Amino acid sequence: MAHNLEQRDGKTSMFYTAEVPWHKLGTKLNNPATSKEAIEAAGLDYTVVKAPLEAVINLIDRKPVNNHFATIRTDSNEVLGIVGNRYAPIQNKDAFSFFDALVGGNEAIYDTAGVLGKGERIWILAKLPDYIRIGKNDLVEKYLLLTNSHDGSSLACAKLTPIRVVCQNTLSVALAGSDQEVRIRHTPNAHARLEQAYKLLGLTNVLYRQLEAIFNRMALTHISDKKLLEYVNALIPNNPKAENQTRRNNIRDTILELHETGQGSEMSRGTLWGAYNAVAEHTDHVQRSKEASTHLRSIWFAGGERLKTRAFALAGSLLRN
Numbered sequence: 001m002a003h004n005l006e007q008r009d010g011k012t013s014m015f016y017t018a019e020v021p022w023h024k025l026g027t028k029l030n031n032p033a034t035s036k037e038a039i040e041a042a043g044l045d046y047t048v049v050k051a052p053l054e055a056v057i058n059l060i061d062r063k064p065v066n067n068h069f070a071t072i073r074t075d076s077n078e079v080l081g082i083v084g085n086r087y088a089p090i091q092n093k094d095a096f097s098f099f100d101a102l103v104g105g106n107e108a109i110y111d112t113a114g115v116l117g118k119g120e121r122i123w124i125l126a127k128l129p130d131y132i133r134i135g136k137n138d139l140v141e142k143y144l145l146l147t148n149s150h151d152g153s154s155l156a157c158a159k160l161t162p163i164r165v166v167c168q169n170t171l172s173v174a175l176a177g178s179d180q181e182v183r184i185r186h187t188p189n190a191h192a193r194l195e196q197a198y199k200l201l202g203l204t205n206v207l208y209r210q211l212e213a214i215f216n217r218m219a220l221t222h223i224s225d226k227k228l229l230e231y232v233n234a235l236i237p238n239n240p241k242a243e244n245q246t247r248r249n250n251i252r253d254t255i256l257e258l259h260e261t262g263q264g265s266e267m268s269r270g271t272l273w274g275a276y277n278a279v280a281e282h283t284d285h286v287q288r289s290k291e292a293s294t295h296l297r298s299i300w301f302a303g304g305e306r307l308k309t310r311a312f313a314l315a316g317s318l319l320r321n
Helices: 035-041 092-104 190-201 204-220 225-235 245-261 272-286 292-300 303-320
Strands: 014-016 048-057 061-073 078-084 109-116 121-134 138-149 156-160 181-184
Touching: 035 092, 035 109, 048 078, 092 121, 092 138, 121 204, 138 204, 156 204, 204 272, 204 303, 225 245, 225 272, 225 303, 245 272, 272 303
Parallel strands: none
Antiparallel strands: 014 109, 048 061, 061 078, 109 121, 121 138, 138 156, 156 181
């Protein structure tokens, strides 16, 4: 399955409220008002339990595997992963409850949610009201992203996810000393930790005001062609011993080109804001994986996200100089 989105009973386990996603799949809703609607539309209306793990010996004997359990999806009996004794599933409905207070108070809307694989990983993206405004007309939408796994491969995580409107770049940021990302372990007190995460992310308005100030400073910071080249070379340095040096050269050339001709470049060309967005456009729109779920992971969690975070940090160091 190229997109790795779950297919169940002829339907894709995903919903969206804005533009049709890149894979042209999923159920379109108009601003779902309740978590129940969102859960049902995204195919997230299932629970996960732990079951004792056994080893089959000589195709006959069964021996318990101490302190190890299988996580099982109760509606399909699919085994999603192997976990330890202290692991406690965070149910999908509880993950949505993290956002319910915001959505119920008309302070946010569920934008998209979905299931990857057989149900071992889920995500929820909620759009917050208002925008970050860069200059007069360059807008950045404010989102919160929550992800959770049911296979023991990762912690539950909630994080700020700003998206630039003109080009749909997902901007990865790291604010020093701020809790813009919260990770929650799958332990018996995980529900209490979800509540604590909600309190921490109640600071989102403060954090987004900080980002607005930083983004505007970046937009007012003009850089010469020489400074732009130094920025890109510092982000992706030469490594003569590396086998992928040609690829590094190509990435640098692409970022430099996107700074001049990319989406929204007419609003940011020649500035540090434009340089940072050229990196984001490269990871989000140019360097695409054939498998949509791999591309999504890169944008939000993996290589693409790390490159954008480094680009933001490097831009911040230039602002301080």
